[in-house]
Amino acid sequence: MLYAFRQIVGADSLSSPSLHPAALRDLNAAGSVRFGTDQDASRANLYFRPPRASNSSSKEGIELPPTSQRNRLLAHLSGVDGDPLALAGLERVKLEVRQVLEAPGVPIAAAYFVESGLVSVVGTTRPNQRIEVGMIGFEGMTGTAIVLGDDRSASEYIVQSAGEAFRISVSDLRAAMQHPARRALFLRYIHVLMAQGSQTALANGRGRLGERLARWILMWQDRIGTDGLVVTHEFLSILLGVRRSGVTVALHVLEGQSLIKATRTLIQVLNRQGLQAAASGFYGIPEAEYDRLIGPLAASESGPSFP
Missing domain, CATH: 2.60.120.10 (Jelly Rolls)
Structure with a gap:
């Protein structure tokens, strides 16, 4: 919901x-x-x-x-x-x-x-x-x-x-x-x-804004378990430590690649695998460590399971 x-x-x-x-x-x-x-x-x-x-x-x-x-x-x-x-x-x-x-x-x-x-x-x-x-x-x-x-x-x-x-x-x-x-x-x-x-x-220091944004969307989706994320550009700018205008531009780039659909308050994930590629390696290491040390998140019946 x-x-x-x-x-x-x-x-x-x-x-x-x-x-x-x-x-x-x-x-x-x-x-x-x-x-x-x-x-x-x-x-x-x-x-x-x-x-x-x-x-x-x-x-x-x-x-x-x-x-x-x-x-x-x-x-x-x-x-x-x-x-x-x-x-x-x-x-x-x-x-x-x-x-x-x-x-x-x-x-x-x-x-x-x-x-x-x-x-x-x-x-x-x-x-x-x-x-x-x-x-x-x-x-x-x-x-x-x-x-x-x-x-x-x-x-x-x-x-x-x-x-x-x-x-x-x-x-x-x-x-x-x-x-x-x-x-x-x-x-x-x-x-x-x-x-x-x-x-x-590492992502904050070395990643481009688009890569960091793709990583953040993936991490949020992992935990909320829905394709639709309700958030404003202003709040995203606070989380990522950048100007709001930069977030708006980065969202438009991801949208232009058909990875998401974004409005003023909603980000709809269209292509999760594409977002993983857009994150350029900044997403996945902690997730792999969780799988190795505790178990795959997908094993939970009510947890998110994405393609």
């Missing part, structure tokens, strides 16, 4: 002023912090919603049979102990657009195994420079800093496409990691995420 752009993402989510981590920590207990821009009050504001710790007795918790789990890591874990829910303390929650799951320098309260939707990993620096450095969908999880022994992230993890996830508290995640097979799986996934970050840096 496609969502109207304003339902999926607000451009302010990547351009709002950053607060110093100490200020965020002080405001964390208040439950929410509003970021606003005086220059453009008419546009949507970004609300920081600190993730709540998981509570296994919460009414939100929903124990589902393994066939209801789309997340590939959870599906893989179900075979570790022969337990349909191999991790204790999981609860199913909604992911809201512009919801910040992790903020730079702020202690992480919970990790999320994404079932649907999209989480962007955003590199930030003051005063307001931001660029997407990673994507997480049904193939992965947040909270990787916890797996590596820390309690906070240097990046922002923000929901860009609404969906659902299984949430687990930090204490339950650490307890789960005592099992060697679980810990090994999480570390393999972090290796894949690091490979994605390194390839993003």
